[in-house]
Amino acid sequence: MTELVATTPGLYPLPDWAKDELSDLKGHQKGDLIAGDEGPEIVDAYDRTRAEVVDAQVDAGLDSVVEGQLRWDDMLAHPLTIHENVETGGIVRYYDNNNFYRDPQVRGELTPSGDVAAELEAVDADALQAVLPGPYSLADLATDEHYGDEADFLDAVADYLAGEIEAFPDHETLFLLEPSLVENPPDDDTNERASAAIDHVAEATDADVVAHTYWGAVPEKTYAHLMDADVDAIGFDFVTETEDALYNINEYGTKEQVALGLVDGGNTLVESPETIRDRVEWVDENTHTDFDRAYVTSNTELFYLPVNKFEDKLQALGDAAALAEVDA
């Protein structure tokens, strides 16, 4: 029997009250966003938002609880945009979404900041799940003005993320979000390096590590290399692209654990728990792997959604895992 773990890949929408309160406290321009040195009023507002979304996950019955990354004004680029050796440039498009972030221009050595660890320390919940951008995606989202070499830069980003993790409090799982493996996949020469970078970051924790990919399936060569990374699970987006995800699993195998992106993080249509459970069964029936554990999750971050639909999706994920356990 596969153990089902209901969870999400982090990056939540701010509660609506906090959208207003924080925009009043911080402002709307690019110079007003989080830089890692916010004052007590802003810290307090984020503490309250964090408590609210942690409670929402517990109430929904999720098995693994994330911090929510509510401070991450720049989405996955956040760990760099708050760094002292990184300058933020213009507003650039966040993948092909209608979202934008500040271009993190790395102008000095990437030393661990402890910023994400402090966020995690503030979470009051069991079964903590840490979330970070994967090294390939974080490097892809940034501009290197210091290292001067693509390979060196990727290594430096991986080193930096590993250093961040070493300061983390106890956590059961770590999701490394790697959408760039799909959106801007490594070329033939970089595939092995991208996989090694993920491996290096995963080594920094004793927790189970999930390399989660989304907005389609990674190309098969990239996938084959990703299998070389010593992670506990690879995540698949079964909302955007089903056939190619299945192909990768069945052609190249996968880990003993798997993350199933079955709930659409980019659409307000709320899947019923029964639909989610049926999708779990469908993946099980169409793959040859007996999974020890399946993380049942949304395909992407949920910050794209309005708050009411985000909460409904949390509840559906929690109910789906419980429903599947009852069925079994």
Place this chain on the structure above:
Amino acid sequence: MSENNREQFRPDDHPNEHFLLTSIVGSYPKPKWLNRAADLADDPDSKFTDEHLHEAHDDACRVIVDEHERTGLDTVSDGEMRRNEMVEFFADRIDGYEFNGPVKVWGHNYFDKPSVVDDVEYGESWLVDEFEFTNAAASKPVKVPITGPYTLASWSFNEAYADDAELSYALADLVNEEIEALVEAGARYIQIDEPALATTPDDHAIVGECLDRIVANIPDEVRIGLHVCYGDYSRIYPELLEYPIDEFDVELCNGDYEQIDVFTDPEFTTDLALGVVDVHTTDVESVEEIKENIREGFKVVPPERLTVSPDCGVKLLPREVARQKIENMVTATREIEAELDAGEIDLGPEVSAD
């Protein structure tokens, strides 16, 4: 599409033989008092009613039309004074949409991204009242910007249709219905705004199919423009030449015209509406600077096929900056026309004047 539907916008007292049509893209900064009036109308404790807000909108439209006319623009608009946001305004009027709350664009900037939860159907009128009011207030021809179906689909959550293409086509039929009503009301210059195409250029064929549906049964004398801002135009060129439009409106000033050559090979066969002032900077370009920008357009089309406009809607600029930019833009255009009349501008071998 008619080759001559631009000439109807030449003013009777136009000073030059050459005529470069000057226009705006759409939005214009709202007067501060209008924003305050909208806040008051939202406040249940206020005595300011929706009727009062309607009156304020009327007044703001008259003010902006007048401001446009004083800058000397050949075609004017009300600066979208009645519209809040380019998707939300229309979704609010289309049956099948619902709103669930604000979503992030960047930082602490949000928009009320709607969801399509049922078949989209034409509900209340979208723009006819706005056009009729503006047209009555204006002494110049009025250009009507309307958000295109692809953007209405792409910037919504789709819960009801199999995919965004199917939703786009359904919305295109509604846009067609609205444009027919606008034409019936007298509109002769309509600009379809499709900024979403810049983010997903691989969907250019969907936009093309939408445009075919939109212009079906629209008379040739109605000028149809398509505005696509901020993107890699090479990914939709030359395919866009197949679109059934009279002019293609681009944002190139923002990128110092680095992409202008995209439109030179193969030959650009529609009219070009060229952005000649940057809407992302509060620095007001000088007349001389804008004249240089206008000359960039001659690399692509001859003068009689060049429309001059800002890069995009100017609503995020301070109002006085927006006004000065447009005034300088019109002055620069008239000076260029005079220099063309005098034979002082070498159009180069690429662009013939026939």
